[in-house]
Amino acid sequence: MLTGTEVLTTTQMRAIESAAMASGKVTGLDLMERAGSAVAGQIRLCWPKPGRVTVLCGPGNNGGDGYVVARLLHRAGWRVRVLGMDNTPGPDAAEMKRRWGKIGGIGVLTVQELRSGAKSDVYVDAIFGTGLTRPPEGDVERIIRHLGGYGGDIGYYLPRLVAVDCPSGLCLDSGVMLGSRRGQDSTWYKLRASLTVAFDSPKIGHLLEQGPECCGTLAIADIGLHQQRVSEVRIRKDGPPVTVVRRPYVEAIWPPFSVSDSRRYSDTTERQAAWLQKRDASGSHKYSHGHALVVSGGPAKGGAARLSARAALRIGAGLVTIAPHADALAEHAGQPDALMRRAIDDADALRDLLTDARINAICIGPGCGVDRATALLAEALPARRPIVLDADALTALSRNPDLMAALHDNCVLTPHMGEFARLFPDLAERLDATPLQGPAYSKLDAARGAAVRCGAVVLLKGPDTVIAAPDGRARIHSALDLPWLATAGAGDVLAGIITGLLARGLPPLDAAGLGALIHAKAARAFGPGLIADDLPEMIPQILRETA
């Protein structure tokens, strides 16, 4: 299966940093120097000619990183102005502040001060990072609004805003700006950095909701912490006990960011690519690639299921059977000829069909009709075969607690947000609430909660797709660059791709994760103007390129 990038919560990041320091191999000051140096380095890569820079330093270690950035850019010939807070930070940040103090002054962190003097070419936001716990207020809130261009008569938009770890105000556990309502008025605090430099690994909030838009280009800098996760953590005898929170982990499927350590961010190995392309010698018979059953509906409803079936064929299922109501069988007589047809009128007919043990994956929902889905699910779920539930099958689930109770760990549910809210109204409600405290409840929390509750893999669709398994493993797939993927039938194709991968033998979480990736790659390769019918036809190209 494709491997991606480990994504951390802020708690996990802190635990890893603490473990690194407790190991005695590195100090907090070293880490801060490396972090600040990574940010200064990225700024110099983006804008090689030294110019004017204003560095805004907050009260904690994020501010400490800012003082390092200021010192290193000054050394590189930049004209540096620093605005900071009159507080006593922790020892590392205090030391970095002192070192900067030997070079230059520190103005007060207010909008008035920011606006006085010459404009800068680059502004560095080092106000809050992973330590944010509540919405910014007072002077800091005004600065953040100002930086975001939302300062009314005092606001102007800053095109070259570089964020240290994250734009201040962004909750790195959820991707929401604390204090801003999700949805319509979420622009209230929306800082848009052109570049965000984060450390070691992306955090959940970089990839979800407002995170990607607010962070701009995301660069992940290696600050030398990866040993803390691949080797056992050794604690100094006199050091404090440290727990590294590692499992269950979250993975980004396709890193939408640049990284400074490519060894840890592999996309696919040769063996995995060979499997995907059917180049491995392990099965040359059509049945060795599985038999997918795509349940369809009544008359004039067959298009959605046909999209699913076509996608299942293209992704490489050995055989695909489409199963409409008998009244609709004739509608499916056209292309593709590779598709097999078999009428199923009721649960008994489905039971007959499922006596063929070679049918090893089922897709139910697209164009199925809610009543039909309800009846057929009651038969299909106890069979415990890998099954994708989409569209009408999700509506059927939301109306029938018995069906919900019959779900199992070979099921993949693919709801969009509206369907998710019908299935798990309490989780959706929590997700909808205005986040006033960090860590805020996230889409990842919601998908995980749903997966645990129903005992199945849940793929919560959106530009930021979250996929969660009942055992806590999760994947995030951001496809924010693909607005044209929001087109009728695209979800049916996704359901078909996942079904095909299940038929080929991938476990449900992997099938859902790889399915989301291939679906997005197909849309990206086609480009604007895409209709759902184009997606299955792009799959061969994606498979050829996967090497």
Ligand SMILES: NC(=O)C1=CN([C@@H]2O[C@H](COP(=O)(O)OP(=O)(O)OC[C@H]3O[C@@H](n4cnc5c(N)ncnc54)[C@H](O)[C@@H]3O)[C@@H](O)[C@H]2O)[C@@H](O)CC1
């Ligand atoms: N811990 C480490 O070893 C490292 C941390 N680094 C930096 O340290 C940052 C985290 O530092 P901190 O934990 O000090 O936290 P921050 O610097 O993000 O925040 C500072 C403090 O502000 C307070 N605060 C939170 N929300 C507030 C609000 N709305 N208004 C006013 N005050 C608020 C909190 O008490 C918090 O501790 C990371 O984002 C990263 O930039 C890097 O230097 C790398 C190494």
Ligand SMILES: [K+]
């Ligand atoms: K920041």
